Amino acid sequence: MISEIFEKMRSTEMNDWVGGTDPEVVGNASADLIRRLMPISSESKILDFGCGIGRGMVSLLRGGAPAKVVGMDIMPPVISFCQENIAPHFPQVSFDLIEGANDHYDQFIGDQFRKPLAQIEQEYKDYFNIAYAFSVFTHIDRKDFVNVLKLVESMLAPGGYFLFTCFTLTEFSRKMIDHSQTIFPLVNKAYVDNGEVLWGEQNDPLAFIAFDKQLLEAMTWEAGLAIMKVEYGCWMGGNIGSSLQDLIVVRKPLPMVDQDEIVFTPVVDRSNFSSQS
Numbered sequence: 019m020i021s022e023i024f025e026k027m028r029s030t031e032m033n034d035w036v037g038g039t040d041p042e043v044v045g046n047a048s049a050d051l052i053r054r055l056m057p058i059s060s061e062s063k064i065l066d067f068g069c070g071i072g073r074g075m076v077s078l079l080r081g082g083a084p085a086k087v088v089g090m091d092i093m094p095p096v097i098s099f100c101q102e103n104i105a106p107h108f109p110q111v112s113f114d115l116i117e118g119a120n121d122h123y124d125q126f127i128g129d130q131f132r133k134p135l136a137q138i139e140q141e142y143k144d145y146f147n148i149a150y151a152f153s154v155f156t157h158i159d160r161k162d163f164v165n166v167l168k169l170v171e172s173m174l175a176p177g178g179y180f181l182f183t184c185f186t187l188t189e190f191s192r193k194m195i196d197h198s199q200t201i202f203p204l205v206n207k208a209y210v211d212n213g214e215v216l217w218g219e220q221n222d223p224l225a226f227i228a229f230d231k232q233l234l235e236a237m238t239w240e241a242g243l244a245i246m247k248v249e250y251g252c253w254m255g256g257n258i259g260s261s262l263q264d265l266i267v268v269r270k271p272l273p274m275v276d277q278d279e280i281v282f283t284p285v286v287d288r289s290n291f292s293s294q295s
Contacts, residue, residue, distance in 0.1 A: 027071050030099065051260075052074065055249075058148060063087075064146060065142075065173060066090070067149055069089030069090060071099050074150070087110060088112055089111070090138070100113045139173065144176065145175065149170055149179070154166070156227060167243060170241075171270055185228035188231050194256060244270075244271055248267075
């Protein structure tokens with residue numbers, strides 16, 4: 019049945035909308051990263067934010083049955099595909115078509131009704147303990163970045179994990195970009211916002227967008243999320259990276275506790291140590 023779903027993905031042009039290549043290969047790679055970087059279990063309530071046609075979700079479901087999985091996207095055709103080809107086979111899976119605009123994807127949106135974000139926030143407030151978003155924040159402008167992160171944060175339970183991919187401007191990636199070493203051509207690139215943001219294509223800024231490392235950290239914290247782990251991708255060249263894009267794992271902080279609840283690590287008193295001759 020899962021093989022049949024992937025065959026339907028291969029046969030639809032929507033696979034090219036969400037990045038192309040073989041959907042099963044992409045799905046398996048995404049699911050492997052999710053399992054490696056976040057604590058998935060049978061009790062997990064998982065959000066696939068920007069689910070597309072469900073490539074990563076289907077591969078993740080192949081490896082086990084979490085308690086709940088919700089896919090969300092702003093494009094009506096991909097949600098319709100998921101509702102017709104994935105949801106009927108998995109009772110714990112559902113999909114929501116949500117409102118949103120994106121210059122890179124607006125051509126696929128149309129005028130179909132989509133759930134308001136306020137309704138989404140209310141329905142799923144503090145609900146998910148695991149969330150992920152592949153190739154979403156690589157197509158979001160700086161002015162929308164924090165707001166989208168805040169939306170995900172509102173749906174995460176305290177202590178919940180969120181894995182998202184992006185392109186990060188570091189000392190190394192900047193050097194590789196400027197010396198044309200990246201695996202993306204970036205021949206019509208432009209640095210904007212005093213060099214804090216890179217458009218890979220000036221005529222389509224959201225086709226490829228990268229953010230300075232310090233800016234990325236600041237925007238993530240502004241959204242109420244703490245960065246736990248970063249793995250840089252191979253997009254920047256130099257034969258490094260565990261995946262194509264950079265991987266960022268964040269958590270929604272737990273509430274602070276009273277001082278008497280903190281178990282301190284003892285510090286060795288060195289004042290009485292005798293000197294060794």
